[in-house]
Amino acid sequence: MAYELNERQQKILKILQNKGDYVTASDLSSQLSVSTKTVYRDIQKISDYHVKNYTFTKKENLGYILTPNVDVEKDEQVIFSSSKERRINLLLYLLSIAPMKTSLLKLSERYFVSQSSIIHDFKYIETKIRPYNLRLVKVNDGTYIDGHQLSINRLMSVIIESFLKQAGDPFSQYHIPKFIEEVRNNYNRLYETKKFLHEIQEEHEILLDQPFYLTLFCNLLSIIEKRTNYSQDFNRKDSFKSMDKQSKAYHMTANLVGKVEHFYSIKLEYCEFNKLYYILKAYKLTSKFLLNKDTEDLMNEKVKLFSKQLVKKVSEEIGHNLEEEELLRDQLTYHLHSMVYRLNHDIYIVNPILESIKTNFRDTFQMVKHCMNQVNKERKFVKILSDEEIGYVTLYFQISIEDRLSKKIPILIECTSGIGTSHLLSEKIKKTFPNIEIKRIVAQHRLKKCDYDDVELVISTVKTHSIIDKPTILVSPILNDEDKMKIDQFVGHYYKKQKVEVI
Known part of the structure; x- marks a missing residue:
């Protein structure tokens, strides 16, 4: 039946899912502070409701049990106590599987709500994703979120950041929208992904900094959601060079993938392994670990030219010669080395302080953006320049400018x-x-x-x-x-x- 369960009935389902054993009407009435008659009525509603991938059983003297079918994936159905929680989860889910499509029927069964409720959720989501240059596309064979992967990562990272703050992690996101921040996010997938990343950091004795952590979190969550919800192959557009199987980045990736495959009983595709590998490789590059000598020398020569031309262009714009500032030149060149590598491998890191940079250093940001686009004409150094990366480069020049003024x-x-x-x-x-x-x-x-x-x-x-x-x-x-x-x-x-x- 396609009607929406009320909040109490959803709680009963959640209790039965978590218990994994028989629960009596008396136990339920005690937990929910209602009469047993009310529980009986709710149970009747639930038993009439089509609970996909679960078998609902009533047994005399034992009570009620909700048993997952053998082929049910972990956490495929999600029950939330409020529409706000459901909408944030639905938004994160759509972002994670983009550009894959899903249907009203699947979402109705996933969230234990009517299709009309999902339609209302869609209207809400449409207004929230617009500022991120994303749109919700509805076609005959399903609904999906359309937009650049960087825009998808931006919004995903904000939702993930809000979850991490609620979980007590010391990360700082300066611009979490109220509609996200006010919702308590208890989605199991987030806890599971967080656990995987925590374990590989401990086992390999590293501490991923915030941009790389969020980027890896977004990509890993996306891979998990797609692989556990879709059996067909997807999104094979990424093309990477061969992997260095002796590198630390490769061993970290193999460790991470092994944990995910074992936990969900799935097999990741080559392109998925590659994506995670190159994110960790980019992190290692930033941490002065990576690239073999020949590649590094070749990359450095190209990046040195990028750095030299950028400093010269900025110097012309501001009317002050920054080309003799050795510290600026060295630090900027090192940063650009990693940035060029990331962008040319379609690794879009998020910048949690981007809005603060744009607000507090607006003129410098616009000037640096103009200069970088001029120097990178016809994609001379990178395929695309993101505001996130420009924001980081802005800080190097802002420090020099403030130093000059001070x-x-x-x-x-x-x-x-x-x-x-x-x-x-x-x-x-x-x-x-x-x-x-x-x-x-x-x-x-x-x-x-x-x-x-x-x-x-x-x-x-x-x-x-x-x-x-x-x-x-x-x-x-x-x-x-x-x-x-x-x-x-x-x-x-x-x-x-x-x-x-x-x-």
Whole structure:
């Protein structure tokens, strides 16, 4: 029958599923705080309901039992106590199996609800996936989520991140939408996937950082859902080079796949093994473990060119030469090495702080995005540039920009020959303006043009103009309030101008 079980009836089903043994009406009435008559009515409804892949049995003096049929896969049917929980699970399920189709009938049987309830769930889901550039497509032979794999991973990772936070994991997702965050997610598949990843990290003594952990979680969950719910082959578009069977990444993958296959009694396809292997290989590359020497040298030369051209382009955009900054060049090149490898192998890592980067460093992000797209014209270095990856690259340039803005303003103090008064002025400036660096103190009659080369401001007790074109502020040797205000105005204008020039 295609009607929806109420919340209490769903709880009875859940109790029977978890118990795996006979439960009496008296036990059920006690657990649910209702009369046995109410339990009898509910049991009648449940017995009339078509519970796919389960046999519902009533036995005198023993009670009721829900027995899974022999060929039922683990966790194929899911019962939730509220429509909110069901909708989040349904959304995650559709994302996991995309672009595979499913039907109203299958979903109705999966969630113990009517097809009309699933239709209402679809309408709800359609509004929630729109901001992620995804759409729900309904065709004659089923319904599926359509969109780029990166967009699918983004939304999946948010749901997974919410689950991990609820489970007490110390990961930080800054932008979990309220409709996801407010729902308690107790889906068994998530706990099982989390357990697999926890075990391989312990056994191989590694700690996957957040982007790779979430990427691996998304892909593993997707493989499990597809393999346990669909018997036919699917999505064989990924093409990878041969695997290094002696590598740490290969042994980790074999370990992980072995656990999954044993637990679910399934066999993963070659392409599925490959996908997990290359995610772990990309992680190992980031962790300085991977790539044989010849490949690494070839990749490095290409990436060095990418890095060099990108720094040059950004320098042109901001009007400041960053090409001599060795730390930026080295760190950026190393990051791009891993990024190029990931993107050219269709490994789309998620960036949990992307929205924060776009909000707090908006101008830098847009500038870096423009520069990266210019340098990567005609897919010169990578097939596609994602906002996630651009966000990470933005941080390298933002650090350089902030470092440039945080540098102290170099000044020269020009005075008469009175040593005492000049040093008194120097100490007062140091104490009042910590962002000013006094490069030198020079008596007026000893000044040379080269003394002005590396300073941005001249503070003088004797005149209002320097011998070359440098801003000069005339002050009293005791540095009164009016003097401090003039210096403070210069400092404010200086940093404001710097920021405009740099961004």
